[in-house]
Amino acid sequence: MSSHREIEEKWRSRWETSRVFEADPDPKKQKVFVTFPYPYMNGPLHVGHAFTATRVDVYARFRRMQGYNVLWPWGWHWTGQPLLGASQRVAKGDEAYIRVLREVDGVPEEELKRFVDPLYMAQYYTNEGRAIARRIGFSVDWRREFTTVWPTYQKFIEWQYANLREKGYVTKGTHPVVWCPKDKSPTGDHDRQIGEGVTPEEYVLIKYKLDEKTFLPAATFRPETIYGVTNMWINPDADYVEASVNGETWIVSGEAAEKLKEQERSVEVKRSFKGRELIGKTFENPLTHKRFPILPGWFVDAKTATGVVYSVPAHAPFDWLALRDLQQKPEVLQEFNVDVAMVQAIKPISLIKVEGYGDYPAVEIVVEMGIKDQHDSKADEATKALYKKEFHGGVLKENCGAYAGKSVREAKDTLILDFKQMGVADRMYDLPEPVVCRCMTPCIVKVLSDQWFLNYSDAQWKAQAKAVVAQMRICPESAKPWFYTVIDWLKEWACARTTGFGTPLPWGQGWIIETLSDSTVYMAFYTVNKHIRQNDIKPESLTREVFDYVFLGKNNPEELAKETGITADLLREMRAEFLYWYPLDLRNSAKELVPNHLTFCIFHHAALFPPEHWPRAMGVNGMLMIEGKQMHKSKGNFITMKGAVDKYGADATRCALLLGAEGMDDPDWRAENALDIQGKFESLLGFTGNILAGAKDPEVGPLERWLQSRLQRRIGEVTAALEELKTRTALQSALFDTWNDIRYYIQRKEKADSATLNEAVKVWLKLLAPFAPYLCEEAWSKTGDAGFISLAAWPQMDPAKVDVAAEEQENFIADVIEDTLNILRATKIAPKRVCFYVAVPWKQIIFRKILEKAVAGEAKIGEVMKALAADPMVKPHMKEAAALAPKVIKALTKLSGERKANLLQLKELDEKAILQSAVGFLKDRFNAEVSVFGEDDQDRYDPKNRAALAMSNQPAIFVE
C-alpha cells in the first residue's frame, strides 16, 4: 500500500495514545464546541458526509491550534424507519438491494447474512463509520459517542419532551397524510411507486342545499366565487350516492363517500344512483338563498373531491365553455328535459375586478387564447393563468357581501373561516395526482387523529426562534434570511409515529418520537455522556429531575443523589461540564437541513434553554456532486468515504473535497482533482523536507523581508477565512498561494538555504495542518520542534513584519518583467540582450508630484503642470515634462489604490540598485544578457536611443 497509509497509521495511533483530541473542561482555557449532525446508519459514510464533517474538523483543528479547548464529539442516528426497511429488504432477499450492499457498501458475505437484524446492520455500519472517521483524521473525542437507541440517550429525549410538553409546545390534533390502505401507514415520498412529491390538497366544500335536508357539497379552491355561482355541474354518467355524513345528508360521488370515511367522518351510504337523476333540479345558494339549476357536465371527474362542482362562468374558463356548449346545443338539454330558454338566459355573474380584463375574464381569456371547447387542452392552462392573476391581483366587487373591496388574497382565509363557522362550508382533502405505494396499492388521503405535534405555528415560539437566529452567526452570512423564512413557514410538525425505531413518547401509549424531532438538542447530551459512560450510570437513574439539574440548574444534587444513586459530586461535575461546554459554538451541515433539522435545533433551544445557552453559530454548505452529477447508489456514482481514503489518502480526500466549493455552492468531486492533490502532497513532503534539512543562512535581506511580509498576509488571509468557515478560500491561500510565494522566493534568490525560508516553511505547515493533518505532522517531525503540529501554536500575523518597501521592490521587478515580455511577444524577438534605463532624478520628482495628486484625489493635468513649473529641478525641463506628465498620469491609473499609497509612503525606490540586484534572475527569466543603466549614463549601450523614454517606476527598455 502507498506511503500515505503508513504515515496516517503512525500519526493516528500517536494522537490516540496521547489523547490529543479528548477534551475536558479546563477553566484556564476558552472553549470551542463544534458539532456535525449525526449520520443515519442504514449505510456507509460517503464523501458527502466527509465534505461536511471535514469542514467541522478543519475548524476544530484551527481553533485548537489557536489555543482553544475544542470539543468535537460524534454520534450515530439509528432511530427511524429506513433502517427497518433496509433490513427487511435483506430478509426478503431483494437481489438488487443486496448487490448494492455487497458492491457499493463493500459488506462482506458473512456480515450480510446477519443484516436481517436491523440493529446488527446499524452496528456494522457504525463500526465501519467510526473506523473511517478516525482514518480521515477527524479530531473527535470518542468518549462521548452514542447511538440514538441507547436507553440513556432515550432518557434524555424523554426529559426533552416532558419539558416541551409542559411548556405547551407539544399539542394534539389531526393531520392529513398520504396513506396506503394495505400497509395501513403513511406513504412517504420514498415509499412511492408513482406520485413522488404529491401532497394532499385541501378543498373547500360549499354546502349548497338541494332541499331542506340534503346538501350538495361542491368542491372548490376558490370559495370566494360563491358570489358568482350560476348553476351546478353534475356528471350525468357518474355514480353518485346519497349518504349520511356525520348525521347530515350529502350527495357526493361514490368515490368521495369512500374517501370521506378516512377523513374523520362517519359515512353511511343510503342509496346509489347515476348523476343524470339530478340534472334539471335546482339548488339553493346558502348565502343568498337564490336557486339555480343543476346541469350536465361531462368534464366533472367523480374521482376528484366530491364530484360535485358549481359553475362560475364569469371567472372559470371551463364553466364558461361548458355553459356555452349547452346554450348552443339545445338538443342535449332536451334529452334531460331541461328548459332550454332558462339555460340560454343564464348570464355569467362578475365578482372579481382584475386589471387587464373587463367583467368576464373567463370569457375574454377563452377568446384571447382561441380555446374551442371544454375538451381543448388550453382550457386547463387558461384556468391556471386566470386563477393566478385573480388571486394575486383581483379585488372583490360590491356583490361580495362583507368582503367587497378586499383583495382576493387577503379575503380568502377569513372567508373560509367565516363560511365554516356559518355552516356553509366544510373541507375535504384529496390528491391532485394519483399516488401508488411501493406495494402497488393506490393511496388515499387519511386524516390521522390524536396526532401529536410540535406547534411550530406558535407565534411566540417563532419570535423566540428568530431571537436565537438574530444573535447567531450564520456561515455564509447570506443564508441568514433563509432561516427567518423557514421559521415563518414552519407549521405544526407531527412529532410522533407508530413504526420504526425511536424513543417512546413518555405519555403516549404506542407512540414513538419521530426521528427529526428527537435530534434537536442532543448536543447537550454529548457534554455529559462522557460521565454517563465512564461511571456506567443506569438509564433509570437519569430521571427528569437529574437532567433538570444538569441542564437547567434546578433541584438539589444531594437530594437527587439519594433518589437516583448518582453521587452529588458526580452530578455537580456533570452540571459543571455542561456549563463549561455550552453553548454550542458551531454546528455545520449541508443546506438541505436548513428547512428542517437546523431550524428545529433553533426552535428547541429557544424552548428549553435560556439565551446564554443558545447556539452561537451555524454553518451550511452545498450538496456534494460526483463528476457533475448528484450522488446516488442507483446511479453507480456512489463514493464511500472509505473508498476515497483508501484510494487517495486522508489528506488528499479532505483537501480535494474542500477545494470543491464553499458557501452554499455545491462542490463537485472529481477523481482527477483528488489524484492531483495526492501527487502534490507527495512532492510537498519532499520539498519541505529538503528545505528543513538544508543549511540555514541567517542573512536577512530584502528578499527575506519580502518573504516574511508575504507570509504575514497569508497568515491573515487564512485566519480570517477560517473564522468565517470559508474553507475553500483558506485552503487555497494556505496551500497554493503560500507555496507560490515560497517558490518565487527560491527562484528569485536562486538558492534555498536561508533561515528565513526555514521558518517560513514551518509557518506554512501550520497553516496547512488543519486541512492535511497527517502530511503536516510528518513534515513537522522533521523540523526538530517537539510535539504535534496539531497542538502547535497557530501563527500570529505580525504587522511589524509587513514590509511595504520589500513588496514594492518585487512589484517593480514584476512590472518590468511584464513590460519586457510584452515587447518580446509583440516583436517576436528571441533576445540576446536586454537593457534597462532608469529615469533621471527630475523625472522622479514629476512622478512623485503626480502620485501625490493621484492619491489625494484626481491628478488634473493643469494643476500638475503648475506644480511642476514651481519646482526648480523640473523647471529647466518643462517642455519634456509637458510630454511626460500625461503618460505618468495614465501609467498611474493602472496601479491599485493600495499600491499608489504604498509608493507614496515609501522613500523613492533605488530602481537602478534593485534591477542590478536582480540581474541574475532576469537573465534566467529572459535567457539573455541583462544590463542596467541610468538614463543619462555616458557609457550606456543604447543604439536605438530608448533611454530617453524612461519614466520613474517604468524604466526604458531595449531588446535585441
Add this chain to the structure above:
RNA sequence: GCAGGGGUCGCCGAGCAUGGUCAAAGGCGUAGGCUUCAGGAGCCUAUCCUGUAGAGGUUCGUGGGUUCAAAUCCCACCCCCUGCACCA
C-alpha cells in the same frame, strides 16, 4: 407554484456588498522547454484575438437602462441547482 442559491475566458472556480486598480486570482487541462527518467513526477514558460516596442480590440446567461466609466448598480427575460413536511 412557493422559498433559497446560482449562471464568469476549454473545465473547476475567485471577483461582484464599497462601479474605475478586470482580459479578470488560483487550480485543472493543453502546448513548449529544462531536469530526471523503467514508470511517473518535479521545475520553468505560454494559454480570448490582433500587434516588429511596453499597445489595441472583443468578452463575464440574454435584452434594455443608469454612468465620463459596469462582470460589478437598476429593470425585464431565459436557464440550472436545492428544499417543500411526518421523511432522513
